Amino acid sequence: MKSLAVMGSTGSIGRQTLDLVRQDPGAFEVAVLAAHSNVDLLWAQVQEFHPPVAGLYDEDAVKELRNRVDSTVSVLTGEELVAAVTTAEIVINGVMGFAGIRVTERALTAGLRLGLANKESLIAAGDLVLSLVALGGDLIPVDSEHSAIFQALGQSRELPAGFAQLVITASGGPFRQVPAHLLEKVTIEDALAHPTWSMGPKISVDSSTLFNKGLEVIEAHYLFGVGYDEISVVVHPESLIHSMVEFTDGSTLAQLSMPDMRLPISLALYSPYRSSSAHGAIDWSQPRTLTFEQVDRRRFPGLELAYEAGRLGGGAPCWMNAANEVAVEAFLASKVGWPQIYEVVARTMDSYEMCTPMSIDEVIELDRQARVVAAERVQVLASV
Numbered sequence: 594m595k596s597l598a599v600m601g602s603t604g605s606i607g608r609q610t611l612d613l614v615r616q617d618p619g620a621f622e623v624a625v626l627a628a629h630s631n632v633d634l635l636w637a638q639v640q641e642f643h644p645p646v647a648g649l650y651d652e653d654a655v656k657e658l659r660n661r662v663d664s665t666v667s668v669l670t671g672e673e674l675v676a677a678v679t680t681a682e683i684v685i686n687g688v689m690g691f692a693g694i695r696v697t698e699r700a701l702t703a704g705l706r707l708g709l710a711n712k713e714s715l716i717a718a719g720d721l722v723l724s725l726v727a728l729g730g731d732l733i734p735v736d737s738e739h740s741a742i743f744q745a746l747g748q749s750r751e752l753p754a755g756f757a758q759l760v761i762t763a764s765g766g767p768f769r770q771v772p773a774h775l776l777e778k779v780t781i782e783d784a785l786a787h788p789t790w791s792m793g794p795k796i797s798v799d800s801s802t803l804f805n806k807g808l809e810v811i812e813a814h815y816l817f818g819v820g821y822d823e824i825s826v827v828v829h830p831e832s833l834i835h836s837m838v839e840f841t842d843g844s845t846l847a848q849l850s851m852p853d854m855r856l857p858i859s860l861a862l863y864s865p866y867r868s869s870s871a872h873g874a875i876d877w878s879q880p881r882t883l884t885f886e887q888v889d890r891r892r893f894p895g896l897e898l899a900y901e902a903g904r905l906g907g908g909a910p911c912w913m914n915a916a917n918e919v920a921v922e923a924f925l926a927s928k929v930g931w932p933q934i935y936e937v938v939a940r941t942m943d944s945y946e947m948c949t950p951m952s953i954d955e956v957i958e959l960d961r962q963a964r965v966v967a968a969e970r971v972q973v974l975a976s977v
């Protein structure tokens with residue numbers, strides 16, 4: 594039986610992780626459940642999975658949780674809650690956004706297996722995260738595109754001889770066919786209505802702007818040690834091929850399944866083995882079409898911006914990620930419109946000064962500074 598810490602257990606990734614635990618009784622024991630403020634759902638999960646440790650990062654919510662649990666559960670918050678991941682063998686980081694960085698750091702420092710859905714922590718602190726992996730941690734990508742590449746490489750992050758390029762697929766998001774002049778008018782609801790995946794609000798908005806694809810390009814660069822010229826993006830609206838590896842002899846290996854995050858999460862739990870339950874198996878008796886098209890970089894300029902930040906390296910991806918998180922939050926709070934998400938990120942990037950953070954603390958400080966700049970940009974745009 595493997596012990597499991599599910600960080601962000603009340604979110605889309607966290608709930609699907611617990612679904613897998615439920616489906617394989619006796620395979621996993623839940624050591625830690627953690628979320629931000631959703632005390633009702635966390636409490637229900639505690640009652641079902643009986644973890645020795647549970648916690649919330651929100652101060653009021655954690656007080657409420659303490660009122661509900663009995664003495665068999667330690668209720669933690671803050672750094673103590675992050676540190677509790679070391680009581681598990683496998684950590685699933687399903688925390689939303691940059692806030693997940695300490696979980697990534699702690700799990701890898703302790704040499705644990707980290708199933709990483711929280712791409713933002715790798716993007717913001719890529720080289721530092723890799724140096725922690727080198728100390729003995731085990732990093733398994735959960736993002737579906739990177740899991741596809743991991744699978745195409747034989748459950749490995751090593752590039753084989755004859756490697757030519759990674760091809761990351763994108764559904765194109767809800768606005769793939771929306772003409773440029775109508776993008777001014779899209780609503781929060783429109784942006785959240787992803788055509789093929791059901792996910793949390795932040796990543797859904799990122800998918801609508803294609804910043805998510807940009808973040809995934811940077812994520813692939815760090816995970817697989819691939820240069821930016823060897824990573825391309827292609828729109829594939831059916832979301833059946835989750836990404837591909839192309840070789841110098843012209844061969845391409847792809848991973849296909851229906852859109853279901855439980856498949857990539859299960860790899861993080863079972864690799865090098867596979868789950869005996871199918872998630873996202875394709876019904877091959879049905880006629881299907883696979884289509885591909887190029888990204889319209891004029892309507893979705895965020896992808897290019899991410900390539901630029903990735904190529905700059907150092908603190909640039911951290912700066913861009915922070916700006917994007919602030920911009921998305923402002924959009925979801927109706928402070929700025931959808932096209933202004935890009936404006937906020939681009940104008941925040943104008944203020945980026947080349948630097949290379951040397952520790953996770955320095956990354957956190959850089960993220961803080963970028964958020965201040967991005968919040969100013971939001972203010973300016975909100976007052977127009």
Ligand code: NDP
Pocket residue numbers: 600601602603604605606607627628629630631632650686687688689690692693710711712713735736737790791792793794795796854
């Ligand atoms: P959700 O918004 O559904 O869930 C986020 C989880 O993180 C919740 O448990 C939430 O707790 C918790 N959380 C939010 N803010 C904080 C914080 N400040 N500190 C600690 N915990 C916090 O997100 P998703 O599950 O969709 O995404 C999680 C991560 O996985 C993201 O990095 C995303 O990019 C990545 N990912 C998600 C995919 C998906 O299909 N959903 C696919 C690929 C990657 P509470 O509920 O209490 O607010």
Ligand code: MG
Pocket residue numbers: 736737738809
């Ligand atoms: Mg993805």
